[in-house]
Amino acid sequence: MNPLLEAHPEPVLTARAMREADRQTIETLGLPGRVLMETAGRGAAEVAARMLGTVAARTVVCLCGRGNNGGDGFVLARVLHARGAHVHVVTLADASAMSDDAAANYRLLEHLAEADPAHRLHLHRLTDLAELDHLPRADLYVDALLGTGLSSPLRAPIRELVQWLNEHPAPILAIDIPTGLDSDTGQVLGAAVAATRTVTMGALKVGLLLGEGPRLCGTVDVIDIGIPRHVLEQAARQPGCAWRASDALIRQWLPRRAHDAHKYSAGLALIVAGSREFTGAPVMAATAAARIGAGYVLCACPSDVRPVLATKLTEVALLGLPETERGGIDQEDAFDVLDGWLERARALLVGPGLGRHPDTQRFARTLLERTSLPAVIDADGLNALVGFTELIPRHAQGRWILTPHLGEFRRLAGDVDLTHRIKVVQEYAQQWHCVLLLKGMPSVVGWPDGTVWINATGNPALATAGTGDVLAGLCVGLLAQGLPPTQAAVCALHVGGAVADHYAAHYGTATMMASDLLTYLPAVLRTRFDR
Template sequence: MTPVLTAQAMREADRRTIEDFGLPGFTLMETAGRGAADAIARTYGPIDGKRITVFCGKGNNGGDGLVVARVLYDRGAHLRVVLLAGADAMTEDAAHNLRLLEALARQDADGRLALPRFESLTQVAAFTPPDLYVDALLGTGLTSALRPPLDGLVNWLNDQPQPTVALDVPTGLHSDTGTVLGTAVRASMTVTMAAAKAGLLIGDGPEHAGRVEVISIGIPRFVLDEAAGHPGCAWQPDDATITGWMPQRDRHAHKYSVGLALVLGGSPGLTGAPVMASLAAARIGAGFVTCACASSIQPVLALKMTAITTLALPETADGGLDPDAALAALAPRLEKARALLVGPGLGRHPATQTFIRRLLTRTDLPTVIDADGLNALAGHLDDLAEQAAGRWILTPHAGEFRRLAGTDADLTDRIRTVQTCARRWNSVLLLKGLPGLVGTPDGRVYLNPTGNPAVATAGTGDVLAGLCVGLLAQGLPPARAAVAALYAGGAAADAYTTHRHPHTMTPLDLLEELPRVLHTRFRPLT
């Protein structure tokens, strides 16, 4: 599990390292620049003889670029370092590194190091094209649109055919939200210092950052972990984390001991959703899965799912679930169940929505609420926060989220929004999208690194909800169940696209990939 930080949290980690532990800022800059140069050499080497142009601003990001230039020069590269400011306008550490580079330039007998001041795009365009550009113009902290001359320089850089490596954050990208502020560098690779920045991973960040490599610069890990407690920060799980969370079965396990999952879904014309959810719950390891559905579609679901039991629920004359009669029919199964999923394909009949709200106020089961279950809560969720008690997993996509939070809900800063709403609703909030986010009532947010656009097809959300309830039924706490389900489902989609075209994936393909992924990536070593 690794921290994902905002600009403010990163500044606080820097400050603590410098002031509390006595590691000078100049040392951090040297370590950052050397680490970035190593990353560049690994990706674009051999460096000897390469022509590299580095654009350096006046701040510490520019200082990192100056160190990169010095290190790559020592390794035989031809460097042109285009300066947006002189030493008198730079931060102290950046100015020190500029003076070091100027001293090298005075001793440069073979003409491999040039330090021109930026004058115009015409000047830059006249330079001999390099093999590689390095963007060290701004880094983190930008909050408003780029102004001249930087906006024009960024647009010019994006038009060049050579690859660009960004240091820390591509210039023009908001480091917290991934929003493009007017225009932003489109990097082939971003080397980011100490910890991933949130804006590299959300919003427009992935399209502008390219491949992201995090390098250590000497900040103690516990300092970074503490910084991740700041608003807007997140945690990124990995295979080892998920493997450690996955439920294990002992030799005495039986179908009831490993969890009965109860799936409540389906309505006329919407029979596929509860099937996908129920099969997913079984695939992820729930020992017994029951699908409760409208009586009119129970024969259809029983025919589709030979390994899943079904329960018919009484309906009203006009097709909704009868609130009182359905609750009575469901009661014996609720007593045996260890987890509940409400919503896939249930429909929006007023009687059904009344049934959903009554059900949720009368059960203390860990519960996943998806699709039409969420629609039934629109306008009521704040009143039910106490009932949720941290046991609910809400799984909205962006449209459903806006129905819950209000149409003016701001999804620009997705991490902070998920933090706020998970607290407000006293629930685990799984916000779908790429990347998916999981927020918890205590303010922690997990940013999922798996998955790809192949999941943009009907039914994959039902699979995700089924994975959540299957893990809940096996005893995982709601937060871990949501994070593990999202991670494993995304890993299955990634596995599918390694050998098939992503546009061809269906929810059934996801279910077919899941057992192989669980076996190869999430089975503990014995």
């Protein structure tokens, strides 16, 4: 693969956007739909062959619908039959009820079945579900029932076919998307095929990555069916679509130190964090900022907390912020202490472990209103903005990275329906004119211009306390080195997830702690990202 091509982001499309890409390719560029179907089916057949190991004499049962998804299945069946497999094709409709391209491929199967002296190709027109009991046990089942157009719960008999398919122990290959899975949200529409592997055509679909998609799709292969890249990229600009970054792209974006760098030119990150109850969060965030390359990290914390942090942080400078008699940060005195540092800093992080004392929250809001620094707002920094979200579009100006988990986001935005998570992140990133990093599995980043990124790295090992503090620290460390907020958020997510993947590959997912991310970050930066 050309390294320059690898550095391109990968489009992730909605069903509507994929249909538009198909239409453009067929109508504008003149590539016939029959050719696209042939390429798709042959690509799916190659994946099926790898799953089977040896194709000859193996038994394949292919369940095919009447649309183009079924047509891809017909091509797959023909290719595997030609390679010596015993293939049983099950349909619910006659050729007259199929799409034109699917019908043409089905009629070709009919001719082959009639001419097959070894009787290795069998076509079954299903009129009664009881007929399924007469099918042989298969080495591989193929789900080519429904494609990406499904938007309502499955009905009989498809629902029963899905249930029947899931009862078999043999591997299942889903074509384009497992039947019953919403391709835009990853929601299960009544019932869905639990595939071992999914081959999706042209580009990734949003529903393969979100919701129940990762659980039901198994391993996902994207098949190049001949749709030009510029058509897919144009389609990806539609609402609800997104992008995924590759290691090569992140490698391009990550900053490199100049040969004559010093600690201030490498970037001063100012972190306002910590409280009596939460002393670990500032340690995680500050260490992450330093590990990702910020030249000078200064942690400003309540004065009472400073002695505790001094025992945990040796390479990070500490600044004690005066407190009120009530126990929160004293706003006016704190600004006197911070004044010169705010001028020297390149980036600001507000929130990890800061606490919810009213005086502290008032200070956090005022700090964000006064600063022109690029800023990361996390945890209690976000809590300080609850009820004051009008401050975000007024002051963010594209410079802020907000890092809420789902609960924090709902406290900020209200009881938002997150079924269409990509559209929601698009809407709020544009409305608030900020970079919105909505944490989850996977996490999603929205840019102020409406571009959305779905993170390509990470695993359940990240479901442990403190990983959000590390992420916030990675973000501010990258900002301090001059990376724009848009790229800093995507890079921090990708790199942090890559470290979690490294840990899980060596030790599993249940044992990781947030501090393990800090331990293995340097090695992953070096070996995977050439830093």
